[in-house]
Amino acid sequence: MNKLVLIRDKQGYLTTSFVDHLRNSDFDVAEVEAKVDAANNLMEEVDGIVVYIDEAMAQNQELMIFVKDKIVEKDIPLFLIEGDKDLVAAKKYFPEGIITYFFSRPMDVKNCVEIIIKYYEKYASRSKKRILVVDDSGTMLRNVKGWLGEKYHVTLANSGTMAIKYMSLERPDLVLLDYEMPIISGKQVLEMIRSEEDFATIPVMFLTAKSDAKSVLDVKSLNPQGYLLKTMGPKEIVKAVDEFLANIEIQNRQKKLKL
Numbered sequence: 116m117n118k119l120v121l122i123r124d125k126q127g128y129l130t131t132s133f134v135d136h137l138r139n140s141d142f143d144v145a146e147v148e149a150k151v152d153a154a155n156n157l158m159e160e161v162d163g164i165v166v167y168i169d170e171a172m173a174q175n176q177e178l179m180i181f182v183k184d185k186i187v188e189k190d191i192p193l194f195l196i197e198g199d200k201d202l203v204a205a206k207k208y209f210p211e212g213i214i215t216y217f218f219s220r221p222m223d224v225k226n227c228v229e230i231i232i233k234y235y236e237k238y239a240s241r242s243k244k245r246i247l248v249v250d251d252s253g254t255m256l257r258n259v260k261g262w263l264g265e266k267y268h269v270t271l272a273n274s275g276t277m278a279i280k281y282m283s284l285e286r287p288d289l290v291l292l293d294y295e296m297p298i299i300s301g302k303q304v305l306e307m308i309r310s311e312e313d314f315a316t317i318p319v320m321f322l323t324a325k326s327d328a329k330s331v332l333d334v335k336s337l338n339p340q341g342y343l344l345k346t347m348g349p350k351e352i353v354k355a356v357d358e359f360l361a362n363i364e365i366q367n368r369q370k371k372l373k374l
Contacts, residue, residue, distance in 0.1 A: 116141055116142065116143050117142050117143065117162040117163065117235050118142070118143040118144075118145070118160060118161050118162050118163075119137060119142055119143070119144050119145070119161070119162065119163045119164070119165055120144075120145050120147060120154065120157045120158070120161050120163075120164050120165070121133065121134060121137075121144055121145070121146050121147070121165040121166075121167065122147055122148075122149055122154055122164065122165070122166045122167065122172075122178070122182070123146065123147075123148070123149065123166075123167035123169075123172070123198075124148070124149045124167070124169055124171045124172045124175075124198075125148075125169075125171075126146070127198075129167070129196070129198065129224070130146070130167050130196075132224045133165070133167075133196065133224055133227070133228070134146060136224055136225060136228040137228055137231070140228055140232055142231075145157050149171070149172055149175055149178050150178070151177055151178055151181045154178070154181065154182075155181070158185055158189070161189065161191060162191055162192075162235075163191050163192045163193070163194065163215075163231075163235075164182060164185065164186065164191065164192075164193050164194070165194045165195075165196065166182060166193070166194070166195050166196065167196045167198050168195055168196060168197055168198050168199075168205045169198030169199050170198075170199050172198070172205070173205040176208070179205075179208035179209075180208065182208075182209075183208060183209055183210075183213065186209075186213055187213070187365065187369060188365055190364045190365075192215035192216075192234060193209070193213060193214050193215050194215055194216050194217075194218065194231060195214055195216070195217045195218065196218045196222075196227075197217070197218060197219045197220050197222075199220075215234065216230060216231070216234070218230075243266070243267050243268045244267050244268070244288040244289065244360050245267065245268045245270065245285065245286075245287045245288050245289075246263060246267045246268070246269050246270070246287060246288065246289045246290075246291060246356070247270045247271075247272060247278060247281055247282065247287040247289070247290045247291070248260065248263075248269060248270070248271050248272070248290075248291045248322075249272045249273075249274075249275065249277075249278040249290060249291065249292045249293055249296075249301070249304060250271075250272075250273065250291075250292075250293040250296070250322070251273055251274065251293065251296045251297060252293070253273065255293070255345070256271040256273065258349070259271075259291065259322070259352075262349045262352060262353050263353060263356060266353075266357070267356075267360075270285070270287065274296065274297075274298065274299065275296060275298070275299030275300075275301075275303060275304035275307070276298075276299060278290070278292075278304060279304070279307060279308075279314075282308070282314055282317070283313075286313075286314075286317065287317060288318070288360060288363070289317075289318050289319075289320065289340075289356065289359070289360060290308070290317060290318070290319040290320070291320055291321075291322040291343075291356075292304060292305060292319055292320070292321050292322065292323075292339075293321075293322060293323050294321055294323035294324075294325040294330060294334075295323065295324070295325060301321060301323065301334075302333060302334050302337070305319055305334060305337045305339060306337060309337055309338070318340040318359070318363065319339050319340060320339060320340050320341035320342070320343055320355075320356075320359065321334065321339055321341070321342045321343065322343045322344075322345060322352070323342075323343075323344065323345060324344065324345045324346070326344055326346075340359060341355060341359060343355055
């Protein structure tokens with residue numbers, strides 16, 4: 116179920132109708148007044164923000180900047196509802212491309228909600244990041260897929276050769292790479308990745324049992340994005356992956372906004 120936060124200055128027929136239609140369409144919707152503190156309390160796990168723009172809201176610069184920052188930080192869609200006529204000027208707070216849909220008057224609430232539904236049907240499945248896990252241990256591969264498979268598209272490779280083959284077919288957002296593998300070691304796999312122009316910028320994090328200083332220093336020049344130990348707990352590993360991919364997404368969004 117997708118969770119949306121609807122921010123409005125005051126409750127009215129239009130916002131009530133909008134919320135009712137969304138909830139009837141299996142959305143989890145939280146309504147909140149136009150206050151930064153109140154809205155921030157609902158931003159932990161949210162899949163999109165809906166803002167009802169009336170005259171008072173359009174003048175609430177602090178809240179508009181807060182909404183913009185959250186959209187960029189979380190990389191989620193923003194839906195604006197025009198509460199009064201001729202409020203297109205409210206869009207000045209948001210850089211081009213950050214608004215997913217702007218619903219202007221006159222509007223049919225049912226049709227607007229259908230647009231939101233179609234958006235999530237089209238893009239929700241594409242939003243998952245792709246992680247390639249490379250390890251010669253079948254048990255470790257299955258474990259990592261179990262830890263990360265709910266949040267991410269996880270592809271498994273039991274050798275460096277298979278990993279390179281998969282990468283040529285579909286570019287991953289992150290590679291989790293074992294250090295000690297037969298035939299082609301993790302270090303050699305990373306050397307191959309860094310030497311290929313098409314692969315060179317793909318983020319790679321080691322996930323290994325090798326914790327000695329020499330092993331870490333041997334791959335430092337290849338610029339891995341992280342070095343995780345298999346002795347870490349599953350929650351620690353998942354947290355490290357989550358934080359890394361979230362930071363990458365924020366950086367990418369900020370780059371787009373500067374273009």
